[in-house]
Amino acid sequence: MTRQLYRISDQALLPYPRPDDEPVIGLDRNTYRVVEVVQLPEPQHDPATENLTPTENIDWLVDPPDATGKDGIIYRSWSITPIDPPSPPEPAADWLGFAGWLYGFAPMASAMAAARASSDPLGEPATTGLPTAMDEARLRQNYTPFALSWAQFIAASALAPADLAEIIARATACHLPAPFIAALSPATAP
Numbered sequence: 001m002t003r004q005l006y007r008i009s010d011q012a013l014l015p016y017p018r019p020d021d022e023p024v025i026g027l028d029r030n031t032y033r034v035v036e037v038v039q040l041p042e043p044q045h046d047p048a049t050e051n052l053t054p055t056e057n058i059d060w061l062v063d064p065p066d067a068t069g070k071d072g073i074i075y076r077s078w079s080i081t082p083i084d085p086p087s088p089p090e091p092a093a094d095w096l097g098f099a100g101w102l103y104g105f106a107p108m109a110s111a112m113a114a115a116r117a118s119s120d121p122l123g124e125p126a127t128t129g130l131p132t133a134m135d136e137a138r139l140r141q142n143y144t145p146f147a148l149s150w151a152q153f154i155a156a157s158a159l160a161p162a163d164l165a166e167i168i169a170r171a172t173a174c175h176l177p178a179p180f181i182a183a184l185s186p187a188t189a190p
Contacts, residue, residue, distance in 0.1 A: 003070070004037055022068075055079045115156040120152075143180050167184060
């Protein structure tokens with residue numbers, strides 16, 4: 001059986017009341033339309049790269065119903081769309097690479113010595129607290145202790161703006177979290 005009734009009010013497809021697809025005598029044409037369902041075969045596609053989605057399109061006859069009592073044809077077909085490739089994973093933060101580079105960066109070593117030798121009472125604590133504060137940021141995503149230590153260190157060390165910019169660029173290249181990178185800039189530190 002390829003025919004079905006199409007209920008106009010809610011566009012629902014209902015079983016055809018006759019087993020032989022012959023016209024239905026006395027069918028309420030204000031409520032129902034007779035449609036023939038044509039199921040097109042599933043096309044060849046690559047499931048790894050393409051999505052296959054069923055589609056349905058109704059072609060209504062211009063002067064319904066025709067001699068067989070049919071008002072239209074429903075074509076059940078398929079739509080093939082490419083599957084979007086998965087986004088590449090976010091690169092992992094290279095905390096250890098950054099820390100190794102930072103403490104080997106000559107201007108940083110000079111700034112650490114300057115902070116320890118400064119008259120600022122927070123200079124020495126800021127330099128000794130930086131590694132612990134960086135571990136707190138790395139292990140617990142708690143950036144506040146680092147932001148505080150870093151701001152004290154910057155104030156006591158007078159790190160050159162160009163050197164600070166290079167540190168921020170390296171942190172960015174190492175894919176460190178945005179709150180940590182923001183803490184490296186004294187203007188954004190709490």
